[in-house]
Amino acid sequence: MRMDCGLTAELANRDQGIGTGGIGAMAQLTSNGIPLDMAPDAFGELRESNDLLNDMSALRERMAEDGYLLIRDYLDLEWVMDARRSVLEVLAEHEMIDENHSLMEARAARSDNGKFRSAIGSHAALGKLPAVRKLVHSGRMIDFYAAFLGGEVRSFDFVWMRVMGPGRSSAPHYDIVYMGRGTTNLYTSWTPLGDAPLSDAALMVLENSHRLEQVKTTYGQMDVDKKSNWKKTGGSYGKDPAAIQKELGCRWLTTDFRAGDLLVFSMYTMHCSLDNRSDRIRLSSDTRYQLASEPVDERWIGENPIAHSVREEE
Template identity: 40%
Template sequence: MRDANALLQRRELMQERMREDGYLLLRGVLEQDLVLHARKTVLDSLQSDGQLDPGMPLMDGVPKSDIKLSFQPELAQKNNQPLQQLLYDTNCNLMRLFRRFLGGPVLHFDFTWLRCLSPGLGTPSHCDIVFMGRGTRNLYTAWVPLGDVDFLTGGLMVLENSHTNGRLRETYGSRDVDSYCENRPNDPALTANGYNGWLSEDPNLIRESLGGRWLVAEYEVGDVVIFCMDLVHGGMDNRSNRLRLSSDSRYQLASEPADERWIGENPSGHSRAGKRGRIC
């Protein structure tokens, strides 16, 4: 992946790079003390639940050998004030960055996606649009590593030029994971996990099908990757003995429509309340 720090002061150049690459890799732009404080808050919670190896330093985030963790959004909510401040405080760097990039007042989703990925397989490849496409398509994800992430620990990977694939956008990219057929009473999509939204669990298959290269990077505390809804991405395998901690948060212009599943005090998300019926 190529970094975009040289473009930070020019909105038009950031927008041009986003159109070209589908992502902006920005090095060292976030408050490192808040990143580390957020990491410690997550690890403190995991330690208190008995999920970390007590013989290892807390900040290393080494899980017990029999513990398998992945998606932990409850550890990102209001009790993690450092993370909430890092991602959503209007006076902190990420919100300032989005105001500059979008050119106006910013709305962020209230739900925060937090991952504490145990050693093992990474996150399957997908596009975010199928999970949050009921509002504007001019919506952006900020992927924030909560700690240094080398190639052994794995990290975000993006499929080169996949955001420009018109056929993918018109087929897979037009789906909604929470849509179901009203005229099919037993439609499995009516359940919370009826359709998981993955393109494939085999990144090589996706690369061969869509073309391009999987682009990767190593990340340090303070880095962030911002990317568009149509960019195919996933998580590399974690081949270390540590947890890989990261957050995903979403941002858009406040003047554009927002996906109601992710807004409010208790967002419905992919629950039964978030389902939307249609005639098939």
Template identity: 30%
Template sequence: MLTADRLGVLEAVPARELSDRDVLRERLARDGYLFLRGLLDPADVLAFRRYYFERTGVADAHGVPREVDRAEFRRVLFGEVVPGSQYGAFCAQPALRSWYEWFLGGETFLHRRKIIRHIAPGENGIGTATQAHYDLVYLREGTDRVLSAWIPLGDCPVARGGLTYLEGSHHRVLAEEAAGTLKRPAASITADLPSLADEYEARWLIADYAAGDVVIHTAHTIHAALDNVSDQVRLSTDIRYQLSTAPIDHRWQADWHDRDGL
């Protein structure tokens, strides 16, 4: 269990800073993340949420989980939803692409491997929940300046199991990457979040997310998913943009599949 000194609040970017690119870049370098409230139109987010639940059948319109045929679910998810035009348009919508172009200062590239995660109440642990990790361990063959966007597809209070970020962790990861002294170069660091917080002498930062919110984080920032202890499915997507002129990890240029080995 996390103690009070190992738990904190994920701070949203103040409204007065949202249009100041230099300040945002300084904030990202300092904190490793940018919590952007209301970057997307909630109506667009909720429309895609409805599409996903209607097409896959994993939950009703309110997010209450349903029993589904797993084989049929996988066929629809990986054969229709992931490569489909609705998901592609959502991830490349102007509100996202134009923000990245403005922030990065040039033409952007969206990695084709884009991930949709739905976590039902009570699902947790290895193989289900997102363990503590940083993204660079999956993206070794491209630039380390790739920026991930985590997008809750609908309201996501803490109890529903959104992402949590280890405060200041990117500074240590950057130093260890540069020095080649990483003790755990594996993709997932641990599922034991309290122990990792003690090791880093840092807090896990949490927030209640709303439809329309986006969290941008660096490839070196350690993050994990909380357990879903609510009565609704947690639905989210994570996608990655970078400058088109920077090296691109070719392994991420196919549609996501949970057996693609990445």
């Protein structure tokens, strides 16, 4: 079934650069191993919202309209780089980093068989590193949410650290299917810990996917920790971003992310990543924020959150 994303023509016209250079002139990109349709009505650039930073009601309207906010150079660069270094130090201890290059380049080490190594056992441990927690649980990050949400902020204790080695990508999904047992007035911060250009598994957002009622009322009602659901999909909407783009009629939007950028999106904003075509590891965190006064999904709270360790019967 093909759905109409709506507003596509209007929004396609809004982007600068598409078809006249910029992201529209990029070489063929892939996600989940599948070539994307790079035509201007299927693929485009994320819109920046820095111009609205001093106007929270305009920023909230933008979130309602776009389902995401891209804020360039927002986070303290020194904090971002401290977090990057501390994660890379752990990866180096696990022999995942090519020692012929400087640590901060994050070049992935190869095993004797030529394959890139992915030896790290616990990503949850990376999310507990003090420099990472400082970045995502204090300072400008919390200042942003206090102003955006208009009250005292609570963040999930679980900090997801993505170690996206060469060839890796993430599959299209809504976050709500993983964390929908509390308030839906909940937001994800996707934070690149270093530059994350298109070649390095940049994140993509499916334009207007937060307004697709047919998807929100079906897939968007799923709770992945119910046993039968997990077996079906592992939580993703599907594994073929090109087919999903065609089915839903929305464009995939992305950009060359830089260290210090912040991408905020709603629980119903479909996202996935490009394939990592570089020899670097793309590092990023994804973290969640809500008003402290609203109900919280307990799976993500506490010193050792249960996350998805428990599959429940219906």
